[in-house]
Amino acid sequence: SQQGEEDPQALSIQEGENATMNCSYKTSINNLQWYRQNSGRGLVHLILIRSNEREKHSGRLRVTLDTSKKSSSLLITASRAADTASYFCATDYAGGTSYGKLTFGQGTILTVHP
């Protein structure tokens, strides 16, 4: 399976601290995406990073991709209570016949305490 694996499974921090989540995968990818899911809601897209990119930023989010190690990290700086959610990485497998077939990991549950 080319499923991504997130680490840690759960992360608890104080407001203002940084949160780092890691994702490892097994096969070559077209791109890797990070999504957030609040309890009882659908997933919200955060960042898409393509296989030829090494780093992307969006506001307080920073994503890195190391294709040689088949790993990615998501950094949330200056976290807020509103960042409390589950975070998933998803890989678009390069060996498939088409784009878009995402394989999601189990997710990291982030809790930010006020």
Added chain:
Amino acid sequence: EAGVAQSPRYKIIEKRQSVAFWCNPISGHATLYWYQQILGQGPKLLIQFQNNGVVDDSQLPKDRFSAERLKGVDSTLKIQPAKLEDSAVYLCASSANADQPQHFGDGTRLSIL
């Protein structure tokens, strides 16, 4: 821009009954996806449509699950007959094209008694 709409939000049925879910994607989005998310896990892709054609349904249990996307817009996912292990949240997503970010609806939470 209106988001992905799904209905119903909740559904409770008994095993061996049938159930159907409906999805209306973001206007103009060519690609539509159905996912199954079991509690505590990440979503698992069931089927991917490009316009009204099926791109991938390799993980769809075809003996009981079916899906269609009429006229390349709305989509329905049906389970017949339901099993206890089908208890999950069924998420619909759409994207402008297959290599673009996916936009998710809030899902239908299905409970099988």
